[in-house]
Amino acid sequence: MSFAEVWEQSRYNTWYWLAYAPPVLGAVAIVVLSLTVRSAALRRTAKILVTLFAADITAEFVFRSTQEKWDVRAAAARTDEEERAVMYGDGANLLMAPISAAFKTVCLLVVVQAGLTAAHSGSGSKVRRNGTR
Numbered sequence: 001m002s003f004a005e006v007w008e009q010s011r012y013n014t015w016y017w018l019a020y021a022p023p024v025l026g027a028v029a030i031v032v033l034s035l036t037v038r039s040a041a042l043r044r045t046a047k048i049l050v051t052l053f054a055a056d057i058t059a060e061f062v063f064r065s066t067q068e069k070w071d072v073r074a075a076a077a078r079t080d081e082e083e084r085a086v087m088y089g090d091g092a093n094l095l096m097a098p099i100s101a102a103f104k105t106v107c108l109l110v111v112v113q114a115g116l117t118a119a120h121s122g123s124g125s126k127v128r129r130n131g132t133r
Helices: 003-009 014-018 021-036 040-076 080-122
Strands: none
Touching: 003 040, 014 040, 021 040, 021 080, 040 080
16 A cells, blocks of 8 residues: 555545544534523533533544544654654644634634523513513
């Protein structure tokens, strides 16, 4: 197998696909928290913790994905040029990809929370104490 083929095939691995789970599960957890927890302070704290946890786990999975990709490519490199391609191409990726993934996870979950808040505040009609609308 050529180095170019190894380069392309190493792009997607198990960790790559697992990195999609924390944002999705975090969004589901936030919806469940919004629907079940009555205390506003507890609900807000739980949502923040879910967001931070999902961002942390996503960053870890993306880091491991990039590290595995880097290891496979480094093992396949035979020439100095291929080794340089691995070092320069994946070195920056190893640093920036987890940060970017964690940021995107936080943004996604903040949007989910904002959407739920907007939907909740706009739903139902306001009933005054005397029973009129």
